[in-house]
Amino acid sequence: MARLSASAARAAWSESRDQFAAIARLRWCIFLNSARTLRGRLEIVSWVLMGFGFATLAIGGMFGFGAAAWYFVSHDEAGWLAALLWGIFLYWQLFPVMATAFAENFDSTNFLRFPFRYRAYFLVRIAYGALDPATLVASVWLVGILAGAGIASPVLLPWAALVLAAYAAFNILLNRAIFAWIEHWLARRRTREILAVAFFLLIIGFQFVGPLMARFGQHQHPLWPSYAVFLLHAERVFPPGIAGAALRHATERHTAGALLSLAFLCAYGAACLWVLDLRLRAQFHGEAISEAAAASVPREKGASSRRSEQARLGWDLPGISGPVAAVLEKEFRYLSRSSPMLFTLV
Numbered sequence: 001m002a003r004l005s006a007s008a009a010r011a012a013w014s015e016s017r018d019q020f021a022a023i024a025r026l027r028w029c030i031f032l033n034s035a036r037t038l039r040g041r042l043e044i045v046s047w048v049l050m051g052f053g054f055a056t057l058a059i060g061g062m063f064g065f066g067a068a069a070w071y072f073v074s075h076d077e078a079g080w081l082a083a084l085l086w087g088i089f090l091y092w093q094l095f096p097v098m099a100t101a102f103a104e105n106f107d108s109t110n111f112l113r114f115p116f117r118y119r120a121y122f123l124v125r126i127a128y129g130a131l132d133p134a135t136l137v138a139s140v141w142l143v144g145i146l147a148g149a150g151i152a153s154p155v156l157l158p159w160a161a162l163v164l165a166a167y168a169a170f171n172i173l174l175n176r177a178i179f180a181w182i183e184h185w186l187a188r189r190r191t192r193e194i195l196a197v198a199f200f201l202l203i204i205g206f207q208f209v210g211p212l213m214a215r216f217g218q219h220q221h222p223l224w225p226s227y228a229v230f231l232l233h234a235e236r237v238f239p240p241g242i243a244g245a246a247l248r249h250a251t252e253r254h255t256a257g258a259l260l261s262l263a264f265l266c267a268y269g270a271a272c273l274w275v276l277d278l279r280l281r282a283q284f285h286g287e288a289i290s291e292a293a294a295a296s297v298p299r300e301k302g303a304s305s306r307r308s309e310q311a312r313l314g315w316d317l318p319g320i321s322g323p324v325a326a327v328l329e330k331e332f333r334y335l336s337r338s339s340p341m342l343f344t345l346v
Helices: 001-035 037-074 078-099 108-113 120-128 133-152 154-186 189-206 208-218 224-237 239-251 255-284 322-336 339-345
Strands: none
Touching: 001 108, 001 224, 037 078, 037 133, 078 154, 078 224, 078 239, 108 120, 108 239, 120 154, 133 154, 133 208, 154 239, 224 239
């Protein structure tokens, strides 16, 4: 029985490996075919320039985060490593969401066209997210923190590798879960409108941070120290604070505290894994969200199932011919229904 299960596992792995190779070969052929056109060549040039920019950001950030980690660990201030992890966390989760508003994104549900098992489909979605530029940049930054902490305290190196690996896995799972649920929410027009309004309010709200700080920064509020203490305690219950606490406990040779913090970090990762699995499993089993109105069943016997629709007249713009007015109306309606285009225009 064990021999049969082992052979079945090897057959499943071989099938998944062939499917991954087929997808990689397909993407490579698409890339080669696109390079034969002028537009494809220009896109390759833009990719090279963007790759150079991301590489500069990754390498520069790696040295910067590494130097900061070395300073904090060597001066017995390992608690400040949480601040570095918070910066990486915010970049890792916010930059990809912001970037989707300015670029055409690949619909990851297209992977469902391939004859995948669910496990292979899940791994493909995770691997696709792990190759995102933001993920690669943030991973290089974590390597810089690992190197800086290891140089300052070689004893901390195994603990730092374990904690930062768990932290990276958590961020990848959370990023994939956010994108999977955003795809689900944006499939409905009403949700797109709500998210667009909330996003615009958030962007506009950032403009008031400077004036408010200038207005209230001149007067010392009596409750500000208590607010600061509350924020310092609150950040410790979130994954960046937990990872920083694990590194701090490891530096202080407090093994029980480091293990407990690592367990909480793994629990966060397991929760993200469960949320992502919930969404991907629904997609894999054929969930389809459509905004088309369902056909109404006539209640009276003998009634027609289709209602006659009167033709709606298009725009009648003075001084503009009918075909041009129709094109303008079409473009306006496309623009009004696309939240990313509206955000880019504003």
